[in-house]
Amino acid sequence: MNDALPYDAQRLRHLAGELITNIRELGHAGWTPATSSNFSMRLDERHAAITVSGRNKTRLTEADIMVVDFDGQPVATELRPSAETLLHTQLYKRFPEIGCVLHTHSLVQTVASRLFAPQGHVRFEDYELQKAFAGNTTHDAAMDVPVFANTQDMQELAAKVEDALDRQCMWGYLIEGHGVYAWGRDMPEARRHLEAFEFLLACELKMMELGK
Numbered sequence: 001m002n003d004a005l006p007y008d009a010q011r012l013r014h015l016a017g018e019l020i021t022n023i024r025e026l027g028h029a030g031w032t033p034a035t036s037s038n039f040s041m042r043l044d045e046r047h048a049a050i051t052v053s054g055r056n057k058t059r060l061t062e063a064d065i066m067v068v069d070f071d072g073q074p075v076a077t078e079l080r081p082s083a084e085t086l087l088h089t090q091l092y093k094r095f096p097e098i099g100c101v102l103h104t105h106s107l108v109q110t111v112a113s114r115l116f117a118p119q120g121h122v123r124f125e126d127y128e129l130q131k132a133f134a135g136n137t138t139h140d141a142a143m144d145v146p147v148f149a150n151t152q153d154m155q156e157l158a159a160k161v162e163d164a165l166d167r168q169c170m171w172g173y174l175i176e177g178h179g180v181y182a183w184g185r186d187m188p189e190a191r192r193h194l195e196a197f198e199f200l201l202a203c204e205l206k207m208m209e210l211g212k
């Protein structure tokens with residue numbers, strides 16, 4: 001631990017490497033257009049490593065990862081954290097077991113978020129891939145993923161997410177006309193959840209296209 005910093009700088013470098021590798025892959029898949037999307041990992045019980053606001057996610061370097069506390073305030077840096085930092089830190093604050101939060105803006109996620117916004121959720125039912133979500137052992141149970149109205153007021157959005165978390169177990173949600181938030185215990189689990197959301201949303205869009 002560096003005495004000048006309130007977190008472990010070596011662990012931060014390690015997390016930054018894991019974040020950068022994964023974010024570049026998601027960027028090259030076309031899920032982070034036009035500097036959109038943001039990503040974080042838990043650094044310790046009070047801090048998270050998160051992407052700096054407005055950076056091109058396909059070309060990230062260590063300089064594009066910074067530290068915030070769980071109130072979303074920058075720590076030991078003048079850099080500006082993601083505009084959506086609060087949506088990450090609320091999860092770390094509430095669930096000690098969450099280690100990684102991923103937010104992307106793929107075409108499928110964005111279109112689905114608009115189509116399903118009127119009913120306030122997307123229902124996944126009878127898909128084997130529902131078992132990709134931690135704790136789901138069957139395709140049999142319906143799974144409702146919330147869709148929240150978009151807003152630039154992160155406090156308001158975070159409050160709606162808190163309400164939903166009070167009512168149901170969830171590994172992610174959509175924001176209308178915006179994209180998806182997914183999380184997990186670590187990067188591999190959060191990636192698995194994010195990829196499952198992408199695939200299942202694409203299935204739902206295809207079913208609608210086919211009139212099913």
Ligand SMILES: CSCCC(=O)C(=O)COP(=O)(O)O
Pocket residue numbers: 034035036037038051052053054055081082083084103
């Ligand atoms: C140009 S995308 C608009 C903001 C957004 O939705 C996003 O995911 C990226 O914001 P950030 O501040 O994290 O770069």
Ligand SMILES: [Zn+2]
Pocket residue numbers: 036037038084103105178179
């Ligand atoms: Zn966004």
